[in-house]
Amino acid sequence: MAATGATSKAIAVPQRKERTPLGDAIEQLLKNRLAVASGLFIVLLILVAIFADIFNAYTVQGFDTTPHAPYAIQVLQDNNARPGVTSNSTKLDGFVYWVGADNLGRDLWSRTLYGARVSMAVAIVAATVSMMIGLIYGLVAGYFGGRIDDAMMRFVDFLYGLPILIVVILMQVFFKAWDRQEDTGLIFGILLDMNQAMGGVLFVFIAMGVLNWLGMARIARGQTLSIKQKEFIEAAKSIGVSTPRIIFREILPNVLGPCIVYETLQIPGYILTEAFLSFIGLGVDAPTPSWGIMINEAYQGLRSHPHALLPPAIALTMTVLAFNFLGDGLRDAFDPRLRE
Amino acid sequence: MFSKKFFAISMLAVLLIAIAACGGPPPTPQTITVIETVEVIQTVEVVKEVEGETITVIETVEVVVEKEVEKIIEVDSENPDAGRVRLDTHITSEPPSLDPSLATDTTSSFFIDQMFMGLTAFDEKANVIPSLATDWEVSEDGLVWTFNMRDDVQWVHRDPSTGAISTIRPVTAEDVAFGILRTLHPDTASDYAYILYIIAGAEEYNTTDPASEEFADLEVGVEVIDETTIQITVMQPAAYFPSIVGQATTYAQPAETIEQYGDNWTEAGNIVTNGPYTLRDWRHSAEIFIEKNPEWIKADQVQIEIFGGPIIQEASTAMAMYENNELDTMADPGDSPPLPDMDRIKADAQMSKELLIAPRLCTYYYGFVNTKPPFDDPLVRKAFAAAMDRQSIIDFVTKGDQVPAHSFTPPGIFGNVAEDFSIGGFMVEDSYDDQLAQAQEWIAEAGYPNGAGLDVLLMHNTSEAHAQIAQAVQAMWQEAFPEASVNIENQEWAVYLKTLQPDSEDSEKPNIYRSGWCADYPDANNWLNEVFNSMSNSNYAKFNNPEYDALVEEAASVADPETRADLYHQAEQILIQDVTAISPIYYYTFIRLYKPWVSVVINPVGGDPVWLWTVDAEAKAAARGE
Numbered sequence: 001m002a003a004t005g006a007t008s009k010a011i012a013v014p015q016r017k018e019r020t021p022l023g024d025a026i027e028q029l030l031k032n033r034l035a036v037a038s039g040l041f042i043v044l045l046i047l048v049a050i051f052a053d054i055f056n057a058y059t060v061q062g063f064d065t066t067p068h069a070p071y072a073i074q075v076l077q078d079n080n081a082r083p084g085v086t087s088n089s090t091k092l093d094g095f096v097y098w099v100g101a102d103n104l105g106r107d108l109w110s111r112t113l114y115g116a117r118v119s120m121a122v123a124i125v126a127a128t129v130s131m132m133i134g135l136i137y138g139l140v141a142g143y144f145g146g147r148i149d150d151a152m153m154r155f156v157d158f159l160y161g162l163p164i165l166i167v168v169i170l171m172q173v174f175f176k177a178w179d180r181q182e183d184t185g186l187i188f189g190i191l192l193d194m195n196q197a198m199g200g201v202l203f204v205f206i207a208m209g210v211l212n213w214l215g216m217a218r219i220a221r222g223q224t225l226s227i228k229q230k231e232f233i234e235a236a237k238s239i240g241v242s243t244p245r246i247i248f249r250e251i252l253p254n255v256l257g258p259c260i261v262y263e264t265l266q267i268p269g270y271i272l273t274e275a276f277l278s279f280i281g282l283g284v285d286a287p288t289p290s291w292g293i294m295i296n297e298a299y300q301g302l303r304s305h306p307h308a309l310l311p312p313a314i315a316l317t318m319t320v321l322a323f324n325f326l327g328d329g330l331r332d333a334f335d336p337r338l339r340e
Numbered sequence: 341m342f343s344k345k346f347f348a349i350s351m352l353a354v355l356l357i358a359i360a361a362c363g364g365p366p367p368t369p370q371t372i373t374v375i376e377t378v379e380v381i382q383t384v385e386v387v388k389e390v391e392g393e394t395i396t397v398i399e400t401v402e403v404v405v406e407k408e409v410e411k412i413i414e415v416d417s418e419n420p421d422a423g424r425v426r427l428d429t430h431i432t433s434e435p436p437s438l439d440p441s442l443a444t445d446t447t448s449s450f451f452i453d454q455m456f457m458g459l460t461a462f463d464e465k466a467n468v469i470p471s472l473a474t475d476w477e478v479s480e481d482g483l484v485w486t487f488n489m490r491d492d493v494q495w496v497h498r499d500p501s502t503g504a505i506s507t508i509r510p511v512t513a514e515d516v517a518f519g520i521l522r523t524l525h526p527d528t529a530s531d532y533a534y535i536l537y538i539i540a541g542a543e544e545y546n547t548t549d550p551a552s553e554e555f556a557d558l559e560v561g562v563e564v565i566d567e568t569t570i571q572i573t574v575m576q577p578a579a580y581f582p583s584i585v586g587q588a589t590t591y592a593q594p595a596e597t598i599e600q601y602g603d604n605w606t607e608a609g610n611i612v613t614n615g616p617y618t619l620r621d622w623r624h625s626a627e628i629f630i631e632k633n634p635e636w637i638k639a640d641q642v643q644i645e646i647f648g649g650p651i652i653q654e655a656s657t658a659m660a661m662y663e664n665n666e667l668d669t670m671a672d673p674g675d676s677p678p679l680p681d682m683d684r685i686k687a688d689a690q691m692s693k694e695l696l697i698a699p700r701l702c703t704y705y706y707g708f709v710n711t712k713p714p715f716d717d718p719l720v721r722k723a724f725a726a727a728m729d730r731q732s733i734i735d736f737v738t739k740g741d742q743v744p745a746h747s748f749t750p751p752g753i754f755g756n757v758a759e760d761f762s763i764g765g766f767m768v769e770d771s772y773d774d775q776l777a778q779a780q781e782w783i784a785e786a787g788y789p790n791g792a793g794l795d796v797l798l799m800h801n802t803s804e805a806h807a808q809i810a811q812a813v814q815a816m817w818q819e820a821f822p823e824a825s826v827n828i829e830n831q832e833w834a835v836y837l838k839t840l841q842p843d844s845e846d847s848e849k850p851n852i853y854r855s856g857w858c859a860d861y862p863d864a865n866n867w868l869n870e871v872f873n874s875m876s877n878s879n880y881a882k883f884n885n886p887e888y889d890a891l892v893e894e895a896a897s898v899a900d901p902e903t904r905a906d907l908y909h910q911a912e913q914i915l916i917q918d919v920t921a922i923s924p925i926y927y928y929t930f931i932r933l934y935k936p937w938v939s940v941v942i943n944p945v946g947g948d949p950v951w952l953w954t955v956d957a958e959a960k961a962a963a964r965g966e
Contacts, residue, residue, distance in 0.1 A: 067819065068815065286807060
């Protein structure tokens with residue numbers, strides 16, 4: 001190993017800085033203004049989601065909301081308040097609804113912020129879970145090939161036959177029934193407590209992540225199949241590098257690009273699935289807000305109170321678009337053929 | 341040049357021909373050929389022999405002969421019903437059944453009540469009035485009821501190909517007996533058969549295996565005396581019995597039609613009816629129309645000839661159509677105006693006049709599962725029942741001028757205690773702060789100060805309106821018991837009912853459930869006995885109190901109204917005040933919109949009598965710009 005290290009150092013000396021596939025891609029990505037803006041928007045959204053406790057309208061305007069969470073406080077008299085209206089309750093004297101209130105007198109601004117929490121958490125958790133499972137599965141199948149590959153990929157084909165949305169719905173129903181059992185055991189008890197703390201969405205994440213790695217596995221396998229033929233893999237094999245090291249140090253970095261692109265483009269799907277599940281009553285538990293629930297509540301009164309639909313709908317649309325633009329930008333950046 | 345011009349002209353000619361073709365021939369009236377049997381008078385010559393003599397006399401005699409004739413009816417193919425009075429409504433959901441024995445939901449019941457008659461019916465004040473029966477009497481011991489029936493009500497059938505409605509035969513006492521026995525027959529599997537358990541032998545008949553030997557020997561206390569007289573024997577004196585025979589489960593049913601078509605006998609084209617309307621068209625999950633029965637006893641008083649419309653599940657869609665004058669009503673059998681639109685409707689100069697709000701014999705309540713801790717403690721139940729600001733829910737969430745409830749039986753039902761605030765008064769104090777203080781005192785007394793240690797699940801069936809109320813109540817409880825955790829869950833109706841069944845596992849059940857009850861007939865027996873008797877299938881609270889059971893069972897068996905009212909008062913005292921098995925929230929109101937050209941009569945019990953409604957066809961056409 002020492003010898004190879006010495007040679008590569010000798011080659012790396014020239015004045016041009018070292019170029020890696022990832023570095024190239026980032027450089028390329030930064031030239032795409034739309035993708036950069038989308039990336040910044042997503043970062044902003046994540047910050048907002050994390051610090052929703054600070055940015056919600058009640059805290060900003062200096063009101064204490066205990067014992068309620070800021071998204072749950074309701075002033076029934078202020079139901080359907082228009083944007084800019086001041087609360088007429090004694091409890092929240094002088095409070096201004098920046099973007100209006102919903103039909104139970106809950107501040108839409110605060111609820112939209114907390115809704116970002118659910119959407120971002122779904123996006124990140126589901127994407128991470130599915131990427132980890134799919135990548136490892138695809139790498140292993142592609143690298144070993146032969147019968148192992150056949151068996152593993154037929155299993156993926158089998159899972160493809162299951163209608164994912166229905167499985168997610170079934171899992172949700174199952175978990176919710178499970179939640180009512182009194183004696184659930186220690187580990188499940190902890191999971192259920194976490195689920196309750198997250199407003200009932202933990203299992204949505206798990207269900208979506210566990211079921212959405214199939215496409216990722218196929219992409220990772222295909223990439224692995226082509227890369228494992230390359231000379232540098234043969235070189236690594238010939239000097240006796242261990243198999244896990246070849247897979248994770250040599251193949252993985254080369255496979256990562258297309259996989260990140262694929263996953264980024266999947267995220268809007270996760271967010272929309274969560275919105276859909278909440279829309280039909282299988283997502284988060286009331287009163288935890290999610291954009292899907294807020295849109296569901298608002299659209300029923302669309303003809304009378306159109307203002308209530310705007311904040312969650314704008315947030316959802318912009319987020320989904322941002323992830324799509326970022327994914328497009330990443331794809332262009334990672335694919336050398338698309339470069340000018 | 342020439343060729344170009346020629347080309348242009350020929351193209352123009354082709355275009356003109358094409359346009360002309362598009363116009364097509366003018367619509368011709370469609371004709372249908374019908375074969376009808378008519379009586380014709382023919383003149384025949386008869387040769388007679390007179391007194392044995394061979395004198396031949398030729399006589400001309402008129403004979404009536406039946407002959408088949410082809411008749412051509414002209415139908416305007418564009419609009420076959422032009423000029424007929426029509427009311428356009430919408431329907432909330434596909435009715436599961438139009439079979440009087442099987443219907444349990446309001447949509448089905450609404451249509452059944454337009455198409456069939458019971459021995460009795462209800463008027464707009466919920467009084468029992470004669471319908472198929474002209475009068476009735478009860479034996480001195482109160483056990484044998486004799487009903488005398490009209491003989492001029494006809495079974496009618498509508499021929500789907502011609503639209504002709506023809507009579508079949510008169511409705512007889514046999515049909516009523518058949519209807520009652522069919523409801524009770526175990527193979528029919530009627531969910532509402534229990535309403536008839538008051539009839540002697542009915543419960544045994546309904547619960548015995550029809551394949552067993554003893555089934556054939558079972559007798560039900562229904563006896564046909566003659567064509568128009570039926571005698572029904574009951575188990576115990578029941579003052580409310582005439583309202584039982586106004587229930588759909590006792591309606592007369594056409595035996596031969598049911599035998600011929602089996603389960604499909606209620607389809608359009610098969611069904612045979614006897615009420616003011618008959619089924620015209622039922623395209624499943626799409627639309628339902630009923631049509632006036634011209635042979636009905638009071639057909640001359642029926643103005644609306646066609647009633648019905650599309651099945652629309654989304655109330656907001658129906659509301660948009662209503663505002664666009666495509667629908668004449670936002671009412672049963674369709675949706676009420678959607679909650680979020682209530683403010684706008686009340687503020688709108690025109691729609692506020694179309695809005696009709698009237699008391700309704702229903703109660704919206706939250707039940708506590710009495711066997712599941714911590715709600716096995718009456719103090720916890722009382723605390724949660726007190727910590728609900730009912731007036732705020734009505735003013736800001738439901739917005740239909742409902743009345744805060746403090747008893748299960750609503751005003752208007754015999755035996756209600758809605759005037760007596762010594763029962764459930766703690767739920768409807770003048771100041772909510774008093775209620776709140778009381779609730780906090782009770783919860784501390786029960787051992788959960790500030791709600792510490794309480795983890796409560798509130799469940800409701802999936803519906804936006806229920807979700808709104810549940811969230812409002814959740815916030816109120818959170819306010820009252822800051823350290824308690826209150827979660828909400830919703831389930832689809834069918835799953836929900838299964839979860840709540842008294843024989844389901846307690847671990848599957850929530851602590852608190854939403855429910856409502858509407859009067860089948862205006863007597864507290866339908867409420868206190870049929871819902872919260874410990875044997876009842878609707879007793880989702882699993883409320884089991886022998887003293888209470890004894891009271892409501894005694895009230896069912898005595899005839900004296902004062903004694904009965906007193907017994908129901910005591911029962912309500914236990915249910916609501918002493919142990920607070922449930923927490924009533926409000927007494928319902930009808931919230932409906934009717935276009936100004938529709939005038940209606942509303943029945944608090946049973947379906948609305950559409951046959952008494954009228955439509956100002958001219959005003960309607962004008963509003964629609966026709």
